Amino acid sequence: MSKPQSAEWHERRRQIMAAALPVFAEKGFKGATNRDIAEAAHIAPGLIYHYFANKEELFTAILDEFLPLDRVSLPLETMTNVPPQQLLPLLLQGLNVIFQEPRFFLVMRILVAETMHTPEAGQRFNAIFKRLLDPFAAYLRAQIAAGRLRAGDPLLMAQMFLSSVAIFFLRRIIGQDPTLQGYDPDAMAHFVTDAFLRAFAPENNSSP
Amino acid sequence: MSKPQSAEWHERRRQIMAAALPVFAEKGFKGATNRDIAEAAHIAPGLIYHYFANKEELFTAILDEFLPLDRVSLPLETMTNVPPQQLLPLLLQGLNVIFQEPRFFLVMRILVAETMHTPEAGQRFNAIFKRLLDPFAAYLRAQIAAGRLRAGDPLLMAQMFLSSVAIFFLRRIIGQDPTLQGYDPDAMAHFVTDAFLRAFAPENNSSP
Amino acid sequence: MSKPQSAEWHERRRQIMAAALPVFAEKGFKGATNRDIAEAAHIAPGLIYHYFANKEELFTAILDEFLPLDRVSLPLETMTNVPPQQLLPLLLQGLNVIFQEPRFFLVMRILVAETMHTPEAGQRFNAIFKRLLDPFAAYLRAQIAAGRLRAGDPLLMAQMFLSSVAIFFLRRIIGQDPTLQGYDPDAMAHFVTDAFLRAFAPENNSSP
Amino acid sequence: MSKPQSAEWHERRRQIMAAALPVFAEKGFKGATNRDIAEAAHIAPGLIYHYFANKEELFTAILDEFLPLDRVSLPLETMTNVPPQQLLPLLLQGLNVIFQEPRFFLVMRILVAETMHTPEAGQRFNAIFKRLLDPFAAYLRAQIAAGRLRAGDPLLMAQMFLSSVAIFFLRRIIGQDPTLQGYDPDAMAHFVTDAFLRAFAPENNSSP
DNA sequence: TATGAATGAGGGTTCATTCAT
DNA sequence: GATGAATGAACCCTCATTCAT
Numbered sequence: 089m090s091k092p093q094s095a096e097w098h099e100r101r102r103q104i105m106a107a108a109l110p111v112f113a114e115k116g117f118k119g120a121t122n123r124d125i126a127e128a129a130h131i132a133p134g135l136i137y138h139y140f141a142n143k144e145e146l147f148t149a150i151l152d153e154f155l156p157l158d159r160v161s162l163p164l165e166t167m168t169n170v171p172p173q174q175l176l177p178l179l180l181q182g183l184n185v186i187f188q189e190p191r192f193f194l195v196m197r198i199l200v201a202e203t204m205h206t207p208e209a210g211q212r213f214n215a216i217f218k219r220l221l222d223p224f225a226a227y228l229r230a231q232i233a234a235g236r237l238r239a240g241d242p243l244l245m246a247q248m249f250l251s252s253v254a255i256f257f258l259r260r261i262i263g264q265d266p267t268l269q270g271y272d273p274d275a276m277a278h279f280v281t282d283a284f285l286r287a288f289a290p291e292n293n294s295s296p
Numbered sequence: 297m298s299k300p301q302s303a304e305w306h307e308r309r310r311q312i313m314a315a316a317l318p319v320f321a322e323k324g325f326k327g328a329t330n331r332d333i334a335e336a337a338h339i340a341p342g343l344i345y346h347y348f349a350n351k352e353e354l355f356t357a358i359l360d361e362f363l364p365l366d367r368v369s370l371p372l373e374t375m376t377n378v379p380p381q382q383l384l385p386l387l388l389q390g391l392n393v394i395f396q397e398p399r400f401f402l403v404m405r406i407l408v409a410e411t412m413h414t415p416e417a418g419q420r421f422n423a424i425f426k427r428l429l430d431p432f433a434a435y436l437r438a439q440i441a442a443g444r445l446r447a448g449d450p451l452l453m454a455q456m457f458l459s460s461v462a463i464f465f466l467r468r469i470i471g472q473d474p475t476l477q478g479y480d481p482d483a484m485a486h487f488v489t490d491a492f493l494r495a496f497a498p499e500n501n502s503s504p
Numbered sequence: 505m506s507k508p509q510s511a512e513w514h515e516r517r518r519q520i521m522a523a524a525l526p527v528f529a530e531k532g533f534k535g536a537t538n539r540d541i542a543e544a545a546h547i548a549p550g551l552i553y554h555y556f557a558n559k560e561e562l563f564t565a566i567l568d569e570f571l572p573l574d575r576v577s578l579p580l581e582t583m584t585n586v587p588p589q590q591l592l593p594l595l596l597q598g599l600n601v602i603f604q605e606p607r608f609f610l611v612m613r614i615l616v617a618e619t620m621h622t623p624e625a626g627q628r629f630n631a632i633f634k635r636l637l638d639p640f641a642a643y644l645r646a647q648i649a650a651g652r653l654r655a656g657d658p659l660l661m662a663q664m665f666l667s668s669v670a671i672f673f674l675r676r677i678i679g680q681d682p683t684l685q686g687y688d689p690d691a692m693a694h695f696v697t698d699a700f701l702r703a704f705a706p707e708n709n710s711s712p
Numbered sequence: 713m714s715k716p717q718s719a720e721w722h723e724r725r726r727q728i729m730a731a732a733l734p735v736f737a738e739k740g741f742k743g744a745t746n747r748d749i750a751e752a753a754h755i756a757p758g759l760i761y762h763y764f765a766n767k768e769e770l771f772t773a774i775l776d777e778f779l780p781l782d783r784v785s786l787p788l789e790t791m792t793n794v795p796p797q798q799l800l801p802l803l804l805q806g807l808n809v810i811f812q813e814p815r816f817f818l819v820m821r822i823l824v825a826e827t828m829h830t831p832e833a834g835q836r837f838n839a840i841f842k843r844l845l846d847p848f849a850a851y852l853r854a855q856i857a858a859g860r861l862r863a864g865d866p867l868l869m870a871q872m873f874l875s876s877v878a879i880f881f882l883r884r885i886i887g888q889d890p891t892l893q894g895y896d897p898d899a900m901a902h903f904v905t906d907a908f909l910r911a912f913a914p915e916n917n918s919s920p
Numbered sequence: 921t922a923t924g925a926a927t928g929a930g931g932g933t934t935c936a937t938t939c940a941t
Numbered sequence: 942g943a944t945g946a947a948t949g950a951a952c953c954c955t956c957a958t959t960c961a962t
Binding site: 512513516547548549550551554 | 945946947948949950
Binding site: 529530531532535613614616617618619620621657660663665666670671672687692695696698699700702704705 | 738740742743824828864875880895903908
């Protein structure tokens with residue numbers, strides 16, 4: 089169990105996890121059979137249990153491995169002096185990169201689906217969202233203090249901004265609707281950023 | 297199957313569906329066993345097959361029954377002359393009422409979860425979203441034309457507005473995060489509406 | 505679980521238990537597969553789980569059903585005035601009847617085998633032995649007090665008597681050795697009883 | 713397989729058997745996994761197959777090795793002139809020594825349990841019992857002939873004596889019942905021997 | 921000699937579905 | 942209509958055994 093294992097062991101373990109990920113994403117935890125997973129990994133079903141105690145451990149190991157919260161974060165705390173006009177596009181680019189990664193996309197599918205049934209998955213989901221939300225809210229608070237944004241609840245602002253963007257990403261997770269696919273990420277980012285900046289521009293910088 | 301059936305038959309059918317809905321919502325399609333459903337409906341498991349061909353038909357019948365697209369719509373096309381300042385709060389109130397209904401909430405849970413696995417469910421999800429989006433975009437287009445909103449892509453505007461609100465509702469579906477629960481719907485609505493109106497206020501209609 | 509069940513249900517349950525008993529006796533708890541049991545009971549394997557939560561519950565239910573301690577007891581407490589010369593043969597006849605019953609024989613096989621591995625089975629084994637031993641020891645104590653037997657530890661006496669007989673019965677449980685099978689129960693009973701009576705006859709302080 | 717092997721080979725083989733013995737005793741043949749055995753022997757599971765064809769061969773090899781019938785015998789044929797008063801305690805001491813040996817105790821557990829399922833084990837069990845029984849019966853026959861014991865079937869006498877003692881030993885194999893544990897071997901031996909001698913004392917050696 | 925990764929048959933169990941009542 | 946006993950395919954998992962290293 090807790091014995092240290094060789095590098096090959098971890099490597100093989102990761103291979104199985106990587107092969108199982110799309111299976112879980114496509115069929116869900118209950119729908120993915122061990123035979124499905126074994127076939128995807130080109131191994132015999134029994135071998136799974138050489139590397140994982142059971143299906144559930146494999147499942148959570150996948151989430152732990154391919155949903156690294158570290159990746160879902162920008163060094164916002166060090167960027168207080170970057171004005172929103174520059175930072176918001178950077179933020180969106182960062183998100184775009186993260187979501188572009190195919191595995192992250194698959195993990196999100198799993199997480200969303202499982203969240204509906206198991207509270208634990210919901211916690212992971214919230215954790216990842218907060219990971220993004222809190223630093224961003226802190227940044228916005230600093231901007232408000234610096235007079236670069238209008239006064240207001242930064243947490244609400246952050247939430248609104250991220251959620252208005254989230255849908256664009258979520259749609260890629262969910263089924264594809266042709267009418268809503270026509271927008272390229274950059275255009276969306278520009279549009280949303282503009283709107284946000286206008287909405288929360290400083291109160292009234294009118295001279296005389 | 298497709299024979300016309302008595303009213304009692306339809307009534308009984310609905311009872312089973314109503315009882316099965318929360319079971320599917322809690323455990324998912326695969327996780328919900330026929331016995332679970334039968335117990336929830338206070339019937340014997342075998343009886344399900346007098347009213348539904350199989351588990352799948354029961355499932356889709358539930359979606360058809362309790363996801364009535366009709367309800368997810370406001371008569372926006374008749375409200376072109378209501379200014380955004382008045383209409384947006386109305387819209388949000390309407391959404392709130394819809395989401396308040398317990399069955400709708402349950403169906404959404406099911407839909408989100410199943411969407412991850414079956415493209416068909418994704419189509420339903422898109423359908424419901426478009427049902428809301430298209431009329432709203434049409435309304436916004438009219439407002440732009442009337443000079444009450446700044447020029448811009450109304451579909452993007454609509455999408456952004458709805459999605460920025462969506463998270464607040466989705467969070468209720470997903471797990472509960474205490475930090476994000478403190479906001480009452482009215483405050484949120486007010487905040488989001490204000491931001492939207494500032495963001496898309498007409499270009500600059502002043503100048504002497 | 506604890507719901508009261510129909511008479512037919514209990515009847516069917518007993519049928520399965522009766523069919524499973526020889527299978528467990530022959531192959532042991534681990535060796536008996538559900539398919540073995542199902543075949544013996546002429547049912548599909550799945551049906552077992554309609555009547556029992558799992559293999560273990562079926563197993564213990566069999567022990568509870570076919571190892572009724574009540575049967576393994578004689579009303580010794582009411583027979584204090586019957587002298588040992590008469591009672592010991594009665595006791596052995598009683599034991600013989602019990603062991604003659606084919607199901608009891610099978611249960612004993614199971615119990616002896618399982619006792620080697622699980623302490624719980626050992627407790628059952630001890631319970632059944634004490635069930636016999638304690639009343640018998642009490643009877644002997646009374647006989648000693650009445651001067652019909654020589655003074656001595658009645659528990660040891662009882663244990664010795666029963667165990668000297670036990671082997672004759674156990675041999676039937678274990679494999680058959682022809683040389684040791686030639687004795688008919690009555691002869692054995694007579695022999696053992698005689699020996700016991702001589703061994704523990706009253707001191708014989710007959711005065712001249 | 714049957715090739716002559718080096719002394720080291722036999723040594724290693726014995727190590728594995730010695731390590732496997734308690735595992736089989738505790739869990740039974742089916743319950744003991746090769747991994748259990750390998751862990752107990754501090755070897756890799758695969759290595760077992762270098763020394764034994766399969767699990768079954770290991771099992772029977774253990775019985776052959778650790779159930780040496782030679783040990784279960786006293787040189788009774790040379791002790792015909794030792795009177796029963798002296799010999800019976802010696803016999804019981806000998807049995808006690810044998811049962812004291814931890815490995816013998818473990819093998820007996822295995823044998824009793826497996827005897828319930830496989831006739832072959834039953835034969836071993838009988839063999840060991842006869843090994844004890846026959847010389848003892850011969851000794852008794854000689855004593856009867858010498859007038860030191862009352863006339864009677866010596867095989868029955870021997871069986872009765874051994875079995876009345878057997879339970880005391882078997883109880884140590886089976887679960888522990890506190891009430892029956894209080895007797896020390898010597899006291900038991902004395903009690904049983906006394907009873908036997910009284911029961912089979914020569915008919916009537918008095919009369920002037 | 922020794923390892924432990926790998927296999928796959930088979931075990932206990934679940935559950936959608938059928939059907940006699 | 943309604944029941945729930947009955948079925949059997951398929952699930953997750955175990956483990957004796959093999960084999961490349």
